Amino acid sequence: MKNLLRHLFVALLVLAVALPFLWMAYAAFLPPELVNSGEITRFGFSLQNFRALAPEGFWWRLAYSLGVSSLATLLALLTGFPAAYALREGAPLLGLYLFLLAVPAEMMLVPLYGVLAGTHLLGSPWALIWPFAASPFVVFLLYQGLRAVPWQIVEAARIDGAGEGTILQRVLLPIMFPHLVTAGVLSFAAHWNLVLYPRVMTGEKWWTLQVWMADLVRKYPSDWGLLSAAALLGTLPLALVYLLFERKIVETFEGSLKG
Amino acid sequence: MGLAPSLLVLAVFGLYPFLEVVRFSTWDWSGLSRPHPIGLANYRELLTDPAFWHSLWVTLEFALITLPSFLALSLLVALALEGQRYERWVKGLLFLPGLVTLSAAAVSWYTLLSPEYGALQTLLYTLIPESSPLARWLVVPAWDREPFWALLLVVAFTLWRYLGYGVLVVSASLKSIPRSLLEAAWVDGATPRQALRYVTLPLLRPAVTFLLVVGTILALQSYVAVFLLTRGGPFGGTRVLGYFIYQVGFEQYRLGYAAAATIVLLLLTLLLAYAQARFMEEH
Numbered sequence: 001m002k003n004l005l006r007h008l009f010v011a012l013l014v015l016a017v018a019l020p021f022l023w024m025a026y027a028a029f030l031p032p033e034l035v036n037s038g039e040i041t042r043f044g045f046s047l048q049n050f051r052a053l054a055p056e057g058f059w060w061r062l063a064y065s066l067g068v069s070s071l072a073t074l075l076a077l078l079t080g081f082p083a084a085y086a087l088r089e090g091a092p093l094l095g096l097y098l099f100l101l102a103v104p105a106e107m108m109l110v111p112l113y114g115v116l117a118g119t120h121l122l123g124s125p126w127a128l129i130w131p132f133a134a135s136p137f138v139v140f141l142l143y144q145g146l147r148a149v150p151w152q153i154v155e156a157a158r159i160d161g162a163g164e165g166t167i168l169q170r171v172l173l174p175i176m177f178p179h180l181v182t183a184g185v186l187s188f189a190a191h192w193n194l195v196l197y198p199r200v201m202t203g204e205k206w207w208t209l210q211v212w213m214a215d216l217v218r219k220y221p222s223d224w225g226l227l228s229a230a231a232l233l234g235t236l237p238l239a240l241v242y243l244l245f246e247r248k249i250v251e252t253f254e255g256s257l258k259g
Numbered sequence: 260m261g262l263a264p265s266l267l268v269l270a271v272f273g274l275y276p277f278l279e280v281v282r283f284s285t286w287d288w289s290g291l292s293r294p295h296p297i298g299l300a301n302y303r304e305l306l307t308d309p310a311f312w313h314s315l316w317v318t319l320e321f322a323l324i325t326l327p328s329f330l331a332l333s334l335l336v337a338l339a340l341e342g343q344r345y346e347r348w349v350k351g352l353l354f355l356p357g358l359v360t361l362s363a364a365a366v367s368w369y370t371l372l373s374p375e376y377g378a379l380q381t382l383l384y385t386l387i388p389e390s391s392p393l394a395r396w397l398v399v400p401a402w403d404r405e406p407f408w409a410l411l412l413v414v415a416f417t418l419w420r421y422l423g424y425g426v427l428v429v430s431a432s433l434k435s436i437p438r439s440l441l442e443a444a445w446v447d448g449a450t451p452r453q454a455l456r457y458v459t460l461p462l463l464r465p466a467v468t469f470l471l472v473v474g475t476i477l478a479l480q481s482y483v484a485v486f487l488l489t490r491g492g493p494f495g496g497t498r499v500l501g502y503f504i505y506q507v508g509f510e511q512y513r514l515g516y517a518a519a520a521t522i523v524l525l526l527l528t529l530l531l532a533y534a535q536a537r538f539m540e541e542h
Contacts, residue, residue, distance in 0.1 A: 006343075024363070102476055107524070111283075189358040213360075234363045250350055
């Protein structure tokens with residue numbers, strides 16, 4: 001009986017969490033006539049919504065957003081890995097990173113805008129890249145991963161005459177691969193999901209998919225099919241990457257919370 | 260050496276802006292115009308601005324509803340999942356909302372939960388005819404007109420997004436409880452409920468503290484959901500402090516005033532997070 005209640009609770013939870021996804025996938029294929037007449041429970045299948053996306057400029061936004069977020073993530077990993085290594089080696093700056101970790105990107109809106117105003121960064125796509133080229137979150141996650149690495153390996157490599165660069169690339173990179181993937185996916189997601197930041201920092205021409213989509217809702221609030229098609233395709237890249245690495249991500253994240 | 264690039268970026272785009280924002284807060288400045296220093300006038304205006312006080316109140320309401328339900332759900336779900344066959348699978352699903360495209364998720368919620376004509380309401384009326392007495396209880400609340408329901412919508416959306424993180428944190432802590440402790444309790448004749456109450460829950464306290472502190476920071480500063488779902492409305496009922504800052508700074512172009520509000524929010528966050536950490540340590 002008690003177990004039955006437990007399973008029921010989990011089943012309800014799963015349904016509630018999955019419902020928006022299921023609806024998104026269903027509505028994307030609804031023929032517009034059915035949406036307009038309010039007959040969404042009648043079965044219909046149409047690809048019209050997807051075709052209607054191209055004239056709105058969807059594909060360019062998608063490619064552009066993928067590019068910007070990938071570049072920012074790559075830079076964050078490139079700066080974060082050596083930084084985490086230095087912290088693991090005993091650099092006394094962990095506190096600073098933990099403090100910065102507690103400051104979410106949303107909080108930076110006014111301060112960053114003020115600093116960027118007057119520089120040529122404001123209004124250009126670089127405003128979406130340079131401020132994210134170092135991430136305290138990435139550093140922290142990688143540092144937690146490095147703490148679990150038996151440090152004799154590094155010392156042995158050093159005795160064999162390996163330089164710091166070689167140690168990072170040849171010794172630690174293969175061991176840390178799951179952590180790098182996790183940090184990469186999570187920081188990509190964080191960057192991908194910025195909405196107000198790109199809206200404020202760049203002009204309409206350089207808005208990311210997120211901002212564009214928030215605008216689309218205002219433009220066509222009742223065209224559910226079109227909106228859902230955009231939502232579905234905009235979610236797929238991240239969802240696919242996540243599904244691909246899901247086991248690693250959840251395990252690595254959980255593991256880094258234990259320490 | 261390895262720290263240099265990372266520190267450089269963080270100093271330029273992380274620390275330096277925080278020093279500058281103090282200066283901005285003493286300016287009358289649109290962000291693009293020439294700044295006029297006006298001393299503490301922005302702060303004086305904040306203290307008498309009814310919109311500011313209202314948004315402070317809304318933020319408090321939001322946090323007071325979100326945090327307890329977030330903690331309770333994280334604990335409940337983590338305990339319910341512990342050791343089940345589907346544990347890993349469900350955790351993977353719970354984590355997904357936090358990663359998917361934010362505005363896509365908002366689109367889905369918006370169309371699904373629109374009052375009167377939304378998809379969920381249509382579905383409910385198809386399953387249960389509108390004329391039946393049961394249908395009266397299955398109405399999607401009018402969150403486009405009633406501030407309270409609008410706030411609950413934002414709370415639900417926030418919980419949906421972050422529950423996966425909460426469950427992972429509690430679950431990681433659950434797994435680090437040595438099995439021998441629980442076995443010892445059972446040998447001493449403790450019922451499963453007693454073991455939960457006197458062994459498991461006390462050992463989960465650090466995880467709960469962590470969630471509470473992080474959750475407070477998130478709750479005080481999350482306003483993207485507000486932008487996507489309600490734009491602060493209706494009647495300012497969901498205009499949390501973060502969204503107030505956005506509106507003042509980037510819709511009314513008063514960046515100096517927004518900077519002053521940012522500093523107030525920052526101090527509030529630090530104070531509350533510190534107080535909570537102290538409180539939880541003592542108890």
